[in-house]
Each structure stands twice: as structure tokens, then as C-alpha cells.
Amino acid sequence: MWIIIAAIAVPVLFIIIMYNSLVGKKNKVNNTFASIDVMLKKRYDLIPNLVAAVKNYMKHEKSTLTEITELRAKAISPNISDEEKVDLDNKITGALGGIMVAVENYPDLKANQNFLQLQGAINEVEEQISAARRAYNATVTDYNNAVEMFPTNIMASMMKYKQKPFFAIPETERANVNVNQLFE
Amino acid sequence: MKTIEDLQKFYNEELIKDLEVLETKRKKTLSTVFAVLLPLLAVIAVVMLFFSDKGSNALIFIVVIAIAVIFLIFSLLTRGYVSTFKDTVIHKIVEFIDPNLSYNKSNYVTSSEFMNSGIFLREPDRYKGEDYVRGILDKTNIEFSEINAEYETRDNKGRKSYHTIFKGLFFIADFNKDFKGRTLVLPDTAEKLFKGLGKMLQSWNISRPELIKLEDPEFEKHFAVYGTDQIEARYILSTSLMKRICDFREKSRKKLALSFVNSRLYIALTTNKNMLEPRLFRTLLNFKLVQEYFEDLKLAVDIVEDLNLNRRIWSKQ
Numbered sequence: 129m130w131i132i133i134a135a136i137a138v139p140v141l142f143i144i145i146m147y148n149s150l151v152g153k154k155n156k157v158n159n160t161f162a163s164i165d166v167m168l169k170k171r172y173d174l175i176p177n178l179v180a181a182v183k184n185y186m187k188h189e190k191s192t193l194t195e196i197t198e199l200r201a202k203a204i205s206p207n208i209s210d211e212e213k214v215d216l217d218n219k220i221t222g223a224l225g226g227i228m229v230a231v232e233n234y235p236d237l238k239a240n241q242n243f244l245q246l247q248g249a250i251n252e253v254e255e256q257i258s259a260a261r262r263a264y265n266a267t268v269t270d271y272n273n274a275v276e277m278f279p280t281n282i283m284a285s286m287m288k289y290k291q292k293p294f295f296a297i298p299e300t301e302r303a304n305v306n307v308n309q310l311f312e
Numbered sequence: 313m314k315t316i317e318d319l320q321k322f323y324n325e326e327l328i329k330d331l332e333v334l335e336t337k338r339k340k341t342l343s344t345v346f347a348v349l350l351p352l353l354a355v356i357a358v359v360m361l362f363f364s365d366k367g368s369n370a371l372i373f374i375v376v377i378a379i380a381v382i383f384l385i386f387s388l389l390t391r392g393y394v395s396t397f398k399d400t401v402i403h404k405i406v407e408f409i410d411p412n413l414s415y416n417k418s419n420y421v422t423s424s425e426f427m428n429s430g431i432f433l434r435e436p437d438r439y440k441g442e443d444y445v446r447g448i449l450d451k452t453n454i455e456f457s458e459i460n461a462e463y464e465t466r467d468n469k470g471r472k473s474y475h476t477i478f479k480g481l482f483f484i485a486d487f488n489k490d491f492k493g494r495t496l497v498l499p500d501t502a503e504k505l506f507k508g509l510g511k512m513l514q515s516w517n518i519s520r521p522e523l524i525k526l527e528d529p530e531f532e533k534h535f536a537v538y539g540t541d542q543i544e545a546r547y548i549l550s551t552s553l554m555k556r557i558c559d560f561r562e563k564s565r566k567k568l569a570l571s572f573v574n575s576r577l578y579i580a581l582t583t584n585k586n587m588l589e590p591r592l593f594r595t596l597l598n599f600k601l602v603q604e605y606f607e608d609l610k611l612a613v614d615i616v617e618d619l620n621l622n623r624r625i626w627s628k629q
Contacts, residue, residue: 259545266542
């Protein structure tokens with residue numbers, strides 16, 4: 129009698145544990161993806177301040193400034209897909225990098241206390257965005273391992289869970305790291 | 313940055329004078345020690361002979377008492393010498409390394425700071441320390457000292473004994489980024505022993521915050537990271553800082569634990585050596601000896617540069 133109960137209870141228990149751990153992992157992935165959004169939003173909030181701070185100094189970069197303002201407007205508009213978002217985000221990263229390099233030509237601007245604070249805030253947000261992406265990739269690894277590895281893969285295929293893609297770091301951003309080092 | 317050549321020059325031009333004075337003091341102290349301890353040893357030997365027929369328990373008791381007395385007398389006799397040595401030589405070496413640093417031989421990092429770090433879970437019952445250094449290096453506030461923290465146990469007969477929680481160098485610095493949570497970087501013992509299974513054991517460690525898996529395999533091999541916030545931990549432990557911590561571990565060749573709490577960095581470096589002590593039985597007039605003090609101090613002071621703490625490009629200034 130007990131043996132029959134155990135023979136039913138143990139597999140059921142295993143299934144519950146596997147099911148819950150998979151759901152937990154999936155939610156963690158969604159959660160960290162959302163936190164990247166939060167960090168990106170922080171960056172979008174800083175862009176108008178940056179543009180306001182530099183526009184009186186930067187005479188030759190007017191087009192870059194309008195470009196970044198437009199990109200930001202697009203990025204915060206409500207109905208864009210995730211792919212578009214990532215694409216816009218990469219473009220903003222490039223434009224921001226461009227502005228930060230151009231700053232080198234304006235000694236007055238580099239001495240401006242407000243600007244320096246802003247620059248610090250932007251560097252911080254960039255680092256936080258990168259941290260959020262790394263956190264996202266770590267949770268995706270965890271999730272993908274569970275989806276692919278035995279025995280959770282059986283459960284995952286029944287739940288129709290598929291592998292999720294990593295957040296690739298775009299070429300422009302890799303270059304950006306070097307740009308930041310100019311300000312050391 | 314002071315180099316060995318600078319130190320050699322400093323040794324030849326300045327330190328040697330103090331060392332010569334201390335060398336005389338050392339010889340004097342040594343002869344006093346012999347003059348007091350030799351007759352004492354003779355007395356102990358006689359007492360032991362006298363009690364030799366009273367059984368081994370009595371003998372053990374005498375030996376224990378004798379060792380305690382010898383240690384006490386020894387430290388009393390050498391106290392003045394050690395103190396003068398630290399006030400002159402170590403003090404000067406600290407100031408030579410950086411004039412913004414100050415040295416206090418008997419002070420130490422407080423036990424509340426020690427517990428604040430969160431590296432150690434057990435509250436110490438006996439907490440001692442010495443050789444305290446503090447100062448501001450460019451933009452970074454630092455302090456460090458030697459610490460010996462122990463907890464007490466009693467056996468069923470009520471006898472006390474002490475066990476080490478931590479012995480070594482405890483270092484605190486102001487960190488260059490702001491953060492709210494707690495991130496711990498602890499030496500990875502479980503993973504070294506059990507490989508893959510170690511990861512699982514680590515994630516079940518309920519006395520610590522959540523396990524954080526980082527992407528640097530070299531770093532993951534040596535450390536286990538726990539933190540209250542997955543993203544914040546990665547914000548603190550940037551790829552470059554992980555590399556720097558690995559390099560520092562290699563350089564120090566010591567068991568290393570770090571924690572990041574309240575925008576501060578805590579580092580616990582385990583050593584068995586009692587650092588910055590003068591020697592009594594051999595001459596002080598030796599550059600190698602001075603170099604050793606210099607290097608012990610530099611290891612701590614250079615953390616600021618090794619971990620790039622003066623890089624203030626974020627909003628925290």
C-alpha cells in the first residue's frame with residue numbers, strides 16, 4: 129500500500145519541483161529584462177539635461193544634438209517593438225559617445241561644474257545598464273540550462289519553453305568603453 | 313609611487329640613524345632578557361626537580377605556569393623596545409610611503425566596523441588589534457590595521473578556549489561608486505572541493521544573501537559572490553574590477569575576502585604573521601628587513617591603486 133503511494137507521490141513531487149523551478153527561472157528572465165528597461169529610462173531622462181547643458185557650447189555638433197533628441201523621443205514613445213527598442217538604444221549609445229568625445233574640444237564645457245555632474249550621472253547610468261545586461265545574460269544562462277538539461281528539458285518541452293537569446297553587446301558599445309577612458 | 317630605489321635612499325639617508333640608536337637599545341634589551349630569564353629558568357628547573365616525585369600532573373602544571381610567566385616577563389622586558397621601534401621606524405616608513413597617512417601603533421579598526429563588513433557571521437568575544445594606519449590618498453579615504461578576532465567556547469568542565477574567526481589585515485576604503493545593498497566576495501571553498509556540486513551547495517547557503525554567478529571564469533574559480541541585489545552586485549563588480557581583484561589575489565598570495573557595504577569597501581586578508589614587529593635576536597641594521605615592513609604596508613596602501621579606487625567618473629565624487 130505504502131509503496132504504491134510512494135510510487136505516485138515521489139514522481140508527482142519531482143514534477144512540481146521541476147515545474148516551479150522552470151517558471152521561477154522564466155520569471156527571473158522577464159524581471160531582469162524589465163530592469164534593463166528601468167535603467168534605459170534613467171538614461172532617457174538624462175538626455176534632455178545633457179542637450180540643454182551642451183547646446184550653448186557646442187556649435188558644430190548641432191546635428192548630433194537634434195539626432196539624439198529625436199532618437200530619445202522615438203525610444204520613449206509607447207508602441208515600439210523590443211527589436212526597435214534595442215536598435216534605438218544602440219543608436220543612442222553611439223550618439224552619446226560622439227557627444228562625449230566632442231566635449232574634448234570645448235575646454236569651457238569641461239570646466240563646467242553642472243556638466244561634470246551630468247557626465248558623472250551618465251557614466252553611472254551606462255555602467256548600470258551594462259550591469260543590468262550582464263544580470264539578464266546570467267539569468268538567461270540559468271534558464272537556458274534548465275530548458276536544455278535533463279530532466280528539466282522534458283518538462284520544458286511540455287511547457288513549450290524555448291531557449292531565450294542573450295543580450296549581445298553591440299560593436300559601437302565596445303568602442304565606447306575606450307572613449308570613456310579618455311576622461312580618466 | 314615610492315619604489316625600492318627610493319626606499320634604499322631613504323634607508324641610507326634617514327632611517328639608518330634611527331636604526332643605529334635602536335640597535336643599541338635592542339642589544340641592551342636582549343642582555344636584560346638573558347639576565348632575567350636565565351636565572352628564572354634555573355629556578356624553574358630546580359622547582360621541577362623538587363616536584364618530580366609528585367607525579368606528572370604536578371609537572372605539567374608547573375610547565376604551564378612557567379611558560380606563562382616567561383611570556384609575561386618577556387613581553388614586559390621588550391615592551392619599551394617594541395614601542396620605541398614602532399614610534400620611530402614604522403612611523404617614518406608610513407610617512408615615507410605617503411605623507412597623507414598617519415600611524416598609531418596601538419589603535420585598530422573597531423569591532424563594529426569589523427561586523428559591519430558582513431564578511432564574518434560570528435560575533436567575536438575577544439577582539440584585539442594594533443598597527444593602525446589611516447589617511448586620504450587622493451580622493452579615497454582608507455584605514456587598516458592588524459586584527460585578531462576570536463570566539464569563546466566552553467567545554468563541559470567549564471574551561472574556556474578561544475578559536476580564531478579572523479587573524480590578519482583588515483582594510484576599509486571609501487568605494488568610488490554609490491550603492492545601497494550588500495555584496496560579499498568570499499573565498500570559494502565549496503567550489504574548489506566539489507566542482508559543479510559546489511555551486512549548488514553555495515546557492516543553498518542560507519546564512520548569506522543570494523548567490524550571484526558572474527561571467528568571469530577566473531574570478532568564479534577563486535570567489536563566491538553573494539549579494540542583496542543581482543544588478544547592483546554587477547554594477548560594483550565590473551569586468552575590470554573582477555580582473556583587478558584576481559590580480560590582487562595573485563599578488564598578495566593570501567586568503568582574501570571582500571565586501572561592499574554602504575558605499576564602502578572592506579577587505580580581510582588572512583595572515584599568520586604578526587606584521588611590523590621588530591626583531592630581537594638578530595640585527596636591525598639590514599635593508600631587507602626594512603624592505604619587508606615597507607612591502608607589508610605597501611600591500612595595503614596600494615589597494616587603492618590596484619583596485620583603481622581613485623577613478624571617480626561616476627556621480628560619487
